[in-house]
Amino acid sequence: MSNVYVSPHPLIAHKLSKLRDVATEPKKFRELVREIAGLLAYEATADLVTTPxxxxxxxxxxxxxxxxxxxxxxxxxxxGLGMVEGFWELMPSAEVWHIGLYRDEKTLKPVEYYNKLPIEPTVSVCLILDPMLATGGSATATVEVLKRWGVSKIKFVGLIGAPEGIALMQRQHPDVPIYLAAIDDHLNEKGYIVPGLGDAGDRQFGTA
Known part of the structure; x- marks a missing residue:
């Protein structure tokens, strides 16, 4: 896993334990997602190029x-929307481009339903934000969209990854670094990460 970076930071570990807790309510859950995203942003941007x-x-x-x-x-x-504010606090001038994908519950394959990228790339580095790298279908599909768009430097930043999703990303896009707060054990038969934290979207937006 040479291109996978799992944060050893104790603050991330502490906040992730609260995020996993089934008793954590949506408001607190959103706050934790934002805070962990900000901490991961610091690590995922350590190699950005600067000019004097x-x-x-x-x-x-x-x-x-x-x-x-x-x-x-x-x-x-x-x-992934919940992670944006954590990054924006460090990089307020960063552009935000949305990719809409949902997972077909029967095939577990990603289905693209929203993409408003301009014709030509307006950025040189793209950071894909998604709390859960589960099957890896949405992540790999998003990388493919961005590569077709013309972006050459792409990174994936998530909270929790499953070995299955990481393996798919490494097979299909070995050039894309993966930054995570934790790697969990496995996927269940429904494609959810175990032990995980449940459905990150539902828990953020109170739709469970």
Whole structure:
């Protein structure tokens, strides 16, 4: 798993334990998703390219750095929406482009229903946001959409991954790094991550 990065940060582990708890209500659940996303954003952007710039401080001119690459956030609807604010707090100028996919409950395959990407790419780096990397179908399909769009630098950022979804991503897109808060044991017969945290979308939006 050379391209899979699981955060060792104790704050992420602490917040993830609360996120998993079945007693955590939607408001708190949304807050935790945002907070964990922000912590993962810090790790997933550690290799972004910067360019030198001179800055006037109150005392002198100093050489500093600013981001060179333009960032795009691509939350997979709907569960990925909850992660956007955590990233925006660190990167308020990042563009957000939505990809709508749902999982067919019979085939467990992704079905695309929403895509409003412009004709030409407007960013150089895309961060795909989805709390759960379960079967991997939605994640791999989103990567394919972004590659066809013309983006060459893509990363996936999620909260929990299943070995099955990680394996599919690595087979189909070995060039895409995966950043997670945890890797769980397996998928059940319905394609849910075990032990997981249930349906991340339902728990965020109170529709369980």
């Amino acid at each position: 710039v001179d800055v006037q401080t109150p005392l002198a001119i100093t050489r500093a750095a600013q981001l060179k690459e333009k960032i795009g956030l691509v939350p997979i609807l709907r569960a």
